[in-house]
Amino acid sequence: MSKTIAITGCSTGFGRVTALHMAGLGWKVFATVRREADGESLLSEATERGSAKHLTPVICDITDAEQVSAMGRIIAQAAPGLDALLNNAGTAFPAPLELIPLDALRSQMEVNVIGHMSVTQTLLPLLKAARGTIINVTSIGGRIGLPLIGAYNASKFAMEALSDVLRFE
Numbered sequence: 555m556s557k558t559i560a561i562t563g564c565s566t567g568f569g570r571v572t573a574l575h576m577a578g579l580g581w582k583v584f585a586t587v588r589r590e591a592d593g594e595s596l597l598s599e600a601t602e603r604g605s606a607k608h609l610t611p612v613i614c615d616i617t618d619a620e621q622v623s624a625m626g627r628i629i630a631q632a633a634p635g636l637d638a639l640l641n642n643a644g645t646a647f648p649a650p651l652e653l654i655p656l657d658a659l660r661s662q663m664e665v666n667v668i669g670h671m672s673v674t675q676t677l678l679p680l681l682k683a684a685r686g687t688i689i690n691v692t693s694i695g696g697r698i699g700l701p702l703i704g705a706y707n708a709s710k711f712a713m714e715a716l717s718d719v720l721r722f723e
Contacts, residue, residue, distance in 0.1 A: 556608070558633045558684070560584040560625075562616055562673055563643030565592035568691065572640065577605040584629050586614040586643065586673075616643050616669030617661075626676040635684025639677050641670040641713075642691045651704040659705045666709035671716060690717045 559576055563569035564585035573585040577600050587593045593611030600606040610632065614625040629636065645665045647658040674688060681688065695703060696710030 556580050556582050557637040558582040558584070558629075558635070559638040559640060560586070560612075560629055560636060560673075560677060561640040561642055562586045562614070562670070564596060564611070565589065569640070569642040570596060572642070573609060574600060574603060574605070577608040578603055580605075580608060581637075582633060583609045584612050584625075584632070585609060586612050586616065586625060588613070588615050616673050617664045619672065622669075622672045622676050625673070626680075629677065630680060633680065635686065636677055636680035637684050637686045638689060639674065639681060639686065640689045640691065641673060643669060644691065644709075646703065646706045648702050648706070650702060654705055662705045662709050663712070666706070667712045667716070670713060674720070688717075688720060692717070 559581050561569050561573050561583060564573045565587045573583050573596065577583045585596060587596060590613060593613060596611050597606055597609060600609040612625050612628055614621045616622060643665060645662055647654065647662050670690060690713050692710045692713045695707045696714040699707045
């Protein structure tokens with residue numbers, strides 16, 4: 555039986571490349587995207603690579619509790635357990651902290667922290683069933699604060715702390 559992984563943030567970038575790579579290795583990949591067109595594009599690329607049968611795009615904005623719950627149900631119906639969760643979705647709003655709109659700060663924390671924890675809590679029973687692994691993508695920005703990306707740094711510091719605590723728990 556093939557291994558299973560859920561990857562958030564697969565519309566572009568690291569998430570997309572990782573989803574395609576893992577599907578190419580024969581893993582059953584549940585790849586979250588926010589828009590149907592992104593899912594279709596991802597599946598089309600997987601088809602070109604001969605790995606579409608291993609890839610399931612799942613429409614899921616990780617800041618939307620209903621969509622996260624639906625994603626959990628889709629994965630649970632298709633897999634008895636989950637070998638890995640890659641929390642990759644993220645956003646950045648570069649600005650000096652004294653000027654960053656608080657709505658932008660809230661949004662960044664909602665995606666980069668709360669959204670990841672929502673997905674993690676939802677999928678934890680499946681991860682436990684398979685003795686799976688959680689991988690949280692952070693950055694050096696989660697260890698060192700830098701000018702003009704303070705909100706991003708704060709969200710990545712938070713994910714570093716949550717990752718440490720999850721490991722202990």
